[in-house]
Amino acid sequence: MYADTIDTDERPFVLIWEVTQACDLACKHCRAEAEPRRHPDELTTAEGKALLEEAAAFGDGQLVVLSGGDPLARGDVPELVEYGTDLGLRMTMTPSGTNSLTADRIQALADAGLRRMAVSIDGASAVSHDEFRQETGSFQQTIEAARHAKRAGLPLQINTTVCRDTVEELPAIRDLVADLGAVLWSVFFLVPVGRGAVLDPISPEHAERVMAWLCSVQSDAPFGIKTTEAPHYRRVALQEQTDSESPGPASDGIGRRTGITAGDGFAFVSHTGELFPSGFLPESAGSVRQESLVDLYRNSALFEGLRDPDALQGKCGACPYRNVCGGSRSRAYANTNDPLESDPLCAFVPDGYDGPLPASWENSAVGD
Ligand code: SF4
Numbered sequence: 257m258y259a260d261t262i263d264t265d266e267r268p269f270v271l272i273w274e275v276t277q278a279c280d281l282a283c284k285h286c287r288a289e290a291e292p293r294r295h296p297d298e299l300t301t302a303e304g305k306a307l308l309e310e311a312a313a314f315g316d317g318q319l320v321v322l323s324g325g326d327p328l329a330r331g332d333v334p335e336l337v338e339y340g341t342d343l344g345l346r347m348t349m350t351p352s353g354t355n356s357l358t359a360d361r362i363q364a365l366a367d368a369g370l371r372r373m374a375v376s377i378d379g380a381s382a383v384s385h386d387e388f389r390q391e392t393g394s395f396q397q398t399i400e401a402a403r404h405a406k407r408a409g410l411p412l413q414i415n416t417t418v419c420r421d422t423v424e425e426l427p428a429i430r431d432l433v434a435d436l437g438a439v440l441w442s443v444f445f446l447v448p449v450g451r452g453a454v455l456d457p458i459s460p461e462h463a464e465r466v467m468a469w470l471c472s473v474q475s476d477a478p479f480g481i482k483t484t485e486a487p488h489y490r491r492v493a494l495q496e497q498t499d500s501e502s503p504g505p506a507s508d509g510i511g512r513r514t515g516i517t518a519g520d521g522f523a524f525v526s527h528t529g530e531l532f533p534s535g536f537l538p539e540s541a542g543s544v545r546q547e548s549l550v551d552l553y554r555n556s557a558l559f560e561g562l563r564d565p566d567a568l569q570g571k572c573g574a575c576p577y578r579n580v581c582g583g584s585r586s587r588a589y590a591n592t593n594d595p596l597e598s599d600p601l602c603a604f605v606p607d608g609y610d611g612p613l614p615a616s617w618e619n620s621a622v623g624d
Contacts, residue, residue, distance in 0.1 A: 264516065264563065266314070267553070268318075268523040269319060270319050270321060271311055271319065271523050272525070273307065273320060274323050274324060274525065274526050275327045275330055276294050276329050280354050298528060299528070301332045301335065301336070304332070308340045309343060310549040311549065312344055313549075317344065317345070319348065320346065322336065322349045324351075325352075328354075328357065328361065329356075334368045337349070337370050338369055346371045348370065349370055350373075350374040350375070350376075351401070353376060357375075362405055365410075372413055372440075373401075373405045373411075374413035375398050375412070377416055377432060380429050388421060388422065402436045402438075413440040414432075414433045414440070417444050418466060419446040419458060420456040423462070430473055434477065438479050441479055441480070442481075443484065445457070445463060445484070447587045448590055449586075463602075467486065471493050471496045488577070488583065488604065494580065517583075517585055519533030519534070519562030519563060522534055529544045533586075541556035562596075568596055568598075570611060571598045575604065577604070587600060588600070599614075
């Protein structure tokens with residue numbers, strides 16, 4: 257199933273469920289502002305199963321990502337994976353790189369039907385990764401977990417955050433992604449929310465260069481590349497393709513060929529059951545405890561508005577690429593409190609556009 261063969265007005269391509277906020281790490285960029293203890297009001301096992309039943313109502317093979325916090329802080333995660341798998345869902349997970357990610361636990365998840373495991377690598381060495389993750393030993397534990405996943409036959413995804421602290425290490429991280437045999441490299445361009453608000457994003461011009469580099473990496477990499485909160489990668493890829501006639505980004509192994517954005521192919525259920533367009537856009541459409549997940553996704557004013565490219569404001573609204581890109585609605589929200597405003601990380605200005613430019617440009621470092 258491909259993102260461009262599903263109707264994202266009807267169903268998300270990716271449904272993320274933040275099963276818990278609890279995590280033993282305190283990473284610098286953490287959106288969830290995770291803490292060691294589980295929240296007393298997080299969805300119970302029974303509520304989680306009801307949520308998975310709702311997710312199955314979107315249609316065959318709905319992709320569900322169990323995230324956190326650290327999903328393995330919950331003891332019922334293998335049970336939830338098995339339950340979702342039996343419902344026909346494609347269950348995947350993003351555990352934290354801690355010593356709880358043992359070979360036995362990974363094998364149990366694979367046996368329960370897990371389809372893919374994603375781990376985060378934000379530095380190419382133990383020194384840089386552990387500094388970013390604020391935990392000595394996390395790099396080694398993550399590498400070992402990646403190898404356990406391969407041995408268990410689980411396709412592996414590597415997630416990497418791009419910000420000024422990490423951007424210089426991207427070439428070395430790319431080599432690591434290849435060495436580990438990952439099927440997908442998910443490159444997240446920092447949205448400064450949660451603890452990530454203390455990190456510096458790269459400038460729009462620098463992001464442009466990184467995306468062009470990612471296009472060149474994709475042309476001969478043995479893994480797929482997707483960006484998160486940077487849909488203008490698709491605009492850059494189209495421009496690069498026009499320039500070089502090189503092939504576009506390949507499929508990622510689970511079937512994604514085109515991108516998705518907050519509320520439009522993407523939905524996020526928080527640990528207490530609030531439905532957000534993404535984990536980085538803290539506007540709730542409602543609670544899955546009280547309302548139908550399917551109905552909220554399809555019919556809430558918030559989600560419907562985010563799926564209308566003609567509702568976009570500023571230069572995103574005037575952009576000829578708005579139907580294939582649309583900008584990060586989460587970053588627009590973080591910048592202006594309006595999810596329909598322009599994405600301040602994009603350097604592209606449409607021909608003839610003379611309207612307002614993102615206010616944050618005046619403060620951003622150019623050409624770093
Ligand atoms: S201006 Fe907006 S819609 Fe156009 S490429 Fe940039 S982020 Fe995408």
